[in-house]
Each structure stands twice: as structure tokens, then as C-alpha cells.
Amino acid sequence: MSNQKNTITLGKKKIFSKVFWRSFTLSGTWNYINAQGVAFLYCMLPFINAVYKKKEDRIAAMKRHMSYFNITPAIVTFPLGIAGSMEEENASKPDFDISSINAIKASLMGPLSGIGxxxxxxxxxxxxxxxxxxxxxxxxxxxxxxxxxxxxxxxxLTKYFLLRLGYNLGGQFIKKAYENGLIEIITRAAGILGLMMVGAMIYSNVSLATTVKFTLGDMTFKLQEILDQILKGFLPLIATMGCFALLRKKISANKIIIGILVLSLVLSLFKIV
Structure with missing residues (x-):
């Protein structure tokens, strides 16, 4: 374990340089599945390759950082530094809570993007x-x-100094958080905040409404208005959860996109949406 930790210490400048220059590719692979997730992983590779010697550990870290991520490019180096520091802690501490890495990343996206x-x-x-x-x-x-x-x-300048700031703050903070038991509270809070952000993103980015209406006696009821009274964004939520369920069943994103296009055309043809 100590050899793994020394690897990143001895070559820290070289690793920071690689991560810094790679951070300029952040939006180069943006997509609707994991946004900047692919590029974030590309930026994290110098950290991952430095702290993990076993192939299975590197693969697990790569999968971890392929998750959804989206942030203002100018300040991405701050969460990169924090994530690098947390991966280093994970490599040196067998009892490290791995889920806290993505939880912290998710909780930083919204606030930092607003500032950036x-x-x-x-x-x-x-x-x-x-x-x-x-x-x-x-x-x-x-x-x-x-x-x-x-x-x-x-x-x-912002990208350069935030990388070092994130790494240094991350290491010191994580150490203190583990000592006083704060890391568990932060992980849970970050997870809740991440879910709130996902819910807000679904409501603001997924557009789906029905035009179905029916008449009872002299009164006409619009189905969309009834659904809005139950829960704002009900149909976008159902559609998003459906796509998520299909992804968990290993159905490719391309097939899901084609399915959405076909279904949209059919529903529009019958004037359902």
C-alpha cells in the first residue's frame, strides 16, 4: 500500500500536468448518456494509473468515473483534484467508502457550475x-x-490552481472526515443532493406532455392538467425511469434512442403527445 501512495507523490508534477492538459478535452465527448463522463475518465487516468497497480482495481476505477458528470469546463479541475485525492486514499485504505467518490462528484456539479x-x-x-x-x-x-x-x-490560471487546491483540500479533508466520522454523513448528504439534482434535471431537460382529453357530461378534462395536479413532470419522470430500466437490462443506448424516435412518431400520429 505504501508503494502505491509514493507513486503519486514522486510523480505528482507530471501527473498534475497530464490531468491539466487533458481537462481541455472535457466537452469533446459530450453525449446524452453520461454527458462529460468519458472525458472525465480520460482526465482521471493519470491518477488511476499512478495509484492502482492491479488491473482489476484500475478497471473498477475506470467504471466508477464513467458515470454521469456535467460541469463548467473552467472549474472541472477542482473535482478532478478531489477525485484524485480520494482515489489515492482508496488505494491505501482497505476500509475506504468507495461510494463516497461519486457522491462527492455529484454534489459538486450543480454548485460549482453555477459559480463557473x-x-x-x-x-x-x-x-x-x-x-x-x-x-x-x-x-x-x-x-x-x-x-x-x-x-x-x-x-x-483558474484551471491550473484549482487542480492543486482540489487535490490538497481533498486529502486533508478526507483524513479529518474519517477521523471524526464525518465522511459517512457527507456521503449520505451528497447522495441526497445528487438525487435532487437529477430530479431537477429531469424536470427541466425532459419535455413530454400529452394532449389527451376526455369529456364527462358537459365538462372536458385534459389528462395533462390532471397529471400536473398529481405531480409536476410526472410523464418525464416515467419516461426517464423507463430508459434507466432498459439501460440496467443492458439494452444499448442507440437502440433506446431509436425506440424513442419511433414511439414519438407513433404517439404524435395518433395525437397522444
Whole structure:
């Protein structure tokens, strides 16, 4: 166990460098199954290969980090650092709670994305674009150059320092959390928060409503209004859980997508949705 832990200590700078540069590929493999999950795993590979010597341990870690993940690219290095630190702890402590790794990741997605979007999309980009456009309108060739510099310098620096901050804070925090029993509480709370985020994402991103209505006497009832009174987003929830059940039965995502398209066409043809 001690040899595994020393591996990442001795080559820490090299590992950080690999993770940092790989983090720029975060949105390159974005998909509707696990969003940035594939790219997050690619970024984590230097950590995984450094701390795990057994093939089965590396495979288990790879599967772990293929789970759904979606965050503002500028601050992804913070959860990468924390996850790397937690994987190191897992490699050196047989009683480590493995489920806490993904629980912490899931709990960080929403809050960090809110901060990242506000600063980088809502502030730095707008300011940089305003300065760049004002110069470009006057025919100054420095306009686009300044735009790129003003946006990307904070972007690069943030990603670089957050990686080390996440790794250092992660290691110290995990050690203290295990000593006082806080890790179990955090894992449970993070899991609950992650489920809340998934529920909110289903409601905001999955659009499904029925147009079915029926008449009883002089009154006309719309099925969608009745369902909304029972539970907002009832049909999107049922559809999402159905897709999840099919995935658990090892049915490929491509087949599910094709099935959704065919079913959508049939239901639209009969004016059900």
C-alpha cells in the first residue's frame, strides 16, 4: 500500500500536468448518456494509473468515473483534484467508502457550475467581448487578440490552481472526515443532493406532455392538467425511469434512442403527445 501512495507523490508534477492538459478535452465527448463522463475518465487516468497497480482495481476505477458528470469546463479541475485525492486514499485504505467518490462528484456539479457559469460565461466573456468588439469596430487588430487574452488567461490560471487546491483540500479533508466520522454523513448528504439534482434535471431537460382529453357530461378534462395536479413532470419522470430500466437490462443506448424516435412518431400520429 505504501508503494502505491509514493507513486503519486514522486510523480505528482507530471501527473498534475497530464490531468491539466487533458481537462481541455472535457466537452469533446459530450453525449446524452453520461454527458462529460468519458472525458472525465480520460482526465482521471493519470491518477488511476499512478495509484492502482492491479488491473482489476484500475478497471473498477475506470467504471466508477464513467458515470454521469456535467460541469463548467473552467472549474472541472477542482473535482478532478478531489477525485484524485480520494482515489489515492482508496488505494491505501482497505476500509475506504468507495461510494463516497461519486457522491462527492455529484454534489459538486450543480454548485460549482453555477459559480463557473456566472464568472466565465456571464462576466469574463462579456467583459472580454465588450473590449474586443469596441477595438475591432475601430479597425484595431488587437480587438480579437485582447478578447482571447482577457478570457483565456483567467481560464487557464483558474484551471491550473484549482487542480492543486482540489487535490490538497481533498486529502486533508478526507483524513479529518474519517477521523471524526464525518465522511459517512457527507456521503449520505451528497447522495441526497445528487438525487435532487437529477430530479431537477429531469424536470427541466425532459419535455413530454400529452394532449389527451376526455369529456364527462358537459365538462372536458385534459389528462395533462390532471397529471400536473398529481405531480409536476410526472410523464418525464416515467419516461426517464423507463430508459434507466432498459439501460440496467443492458439494452444499448442507440437502440433506446431509436425506440424513442419511433414511439414519438407513433404517439404524435395518433395525437397522444
Amino acid at each position: 457559469d456566472s464568472f466565465f460565461w456571464g462576466t469574463f466573456r462579456v467583459i472580454a467581448a465588450g473590449i474586443g468588439i469596441s477595438l475591432a469596430q475601430k479597425g484595431n487588430p488587437l480587438g480579437p487578440v485582447l478578447f482571447l487574452l482577457l478570457y483565456n488567461i483567467p481560464y487557464f
